[in-house]
Amino acid sequence: MERYSKILEKEKREIVLLRGRGCVYGKCPFCDYHLDKCADDNANYLLNSDVLSQVTGEFDNLEVINSGSVFELDSRTLNLIKAVCRDRNISTIHFESHYLYKEKIPALRRDFSEFNVKMKLGLETFDWAFREKVLKKGIPDRRPEIISRCFDEANFLFGISGQTLASMEQDIILGLTYFERICLNIMCENSTSVRPDEEVISVFREKIYPKYAENNRVDILIENTDFGVG
Numbered sequence: 001m002e003r004y005s006k007i008l009e010k011e012k013r014e015i016v017l018l019r020g021r022g023c024v025y026g027k028c029p030f031c032d033y034h035l036d037k038c039a040d041d042n043a044n045y046l047l048n049s050d051v052l053s054q055v056t057g058e059f060d061n062l063e064v065i066n067s068g069s070v071f072e073l074d075s076r077t078l079n080l081i082k083a084v085c086r087d088r089n090i091s092t093i094h095f096e097s098h099y100l101y102k103e104k105i106p107a108l109r110r111d112f113s114e115f116n117v118k119m120k121l122g123l124e125t126f127d128w129a130f131r132e133k134v135l136k137k138g139i140p141d142r143r144p145e146i147i148s149r150c151f152d153e154a155n156f157l158f159g160i161s162g163q164t165l166a167s168m169e170q171d172i173i174l175g176l177t178y179f180e181r182i183c184l185n186i187m188c189e190n191s192t193s194v195r196p197d198e199e200v201i202s203v204f205r206e207k208i209y210p211k212y213a214e215n216n217r218v219d220i221l222i223e224n225t226d227f228g229v230g
Helices: 041-052 075-087 099-111 128-134 165-178 198-212
Strands: 004-007 013-017 061-065 092-097 116-124 153-158 181-186 218-221
Touching: 013 041, 041 075, 061 075, 092 099, 099 116, 153 165, 153 198, 165 181, 165 198, 181 198, 198 218
Parallel strands: 013 061, 061 092, 092 116, 116 153, 153 181, 181 218
Antiparallel strands: 004 013
16 A cells, blocks of 8 residues: 655645545445545554654645545644644644535634645545436435535546546546646546446547646546556
């Protein structure tokens, strides 16, 4: 498991994959990231301390992920993130959160008020029926302006049966309208029963990837380890 890396294209930043108590939602049928968890806060803190010790601050920008939400990290790890960023002169921190924690985000921003906090949502798609009936994301709101209200960035998931060129393009257009940055993730084989649809992925590669490959507001992960962690 690689837990520290550098993203050298588009928005340059360091990235760390920390470990928390586990995703409290845990209902997404396509996801097995939630398996990277531990109920022992002390063990998590020791692991996270080692990972965070590798952060240099060279880009003034740090992305923190943890196979769940930032709110599932122990308090000592959160305090260490602040201390490391303060010590390395890092001003921008990216965190991820499930939508169910949206009411806690203002308090997190206040707690990290000395930093420029960017919150990323695992949205996957704006298509409500596909998102809630197929992907079971637990995001009840339908309106993009409501969904994006507490978030600055969003993850989208492409390459699953039922998606089309039109639906993927619509997600990207709305994503760039309502978020500062978006990340397009291609579905990869994992331990779940959800399988990548190669026809949908081919459409993405041929029709969408060339249009957005150089867009500085769009990260594209063909493999889920393309950021160097995982």
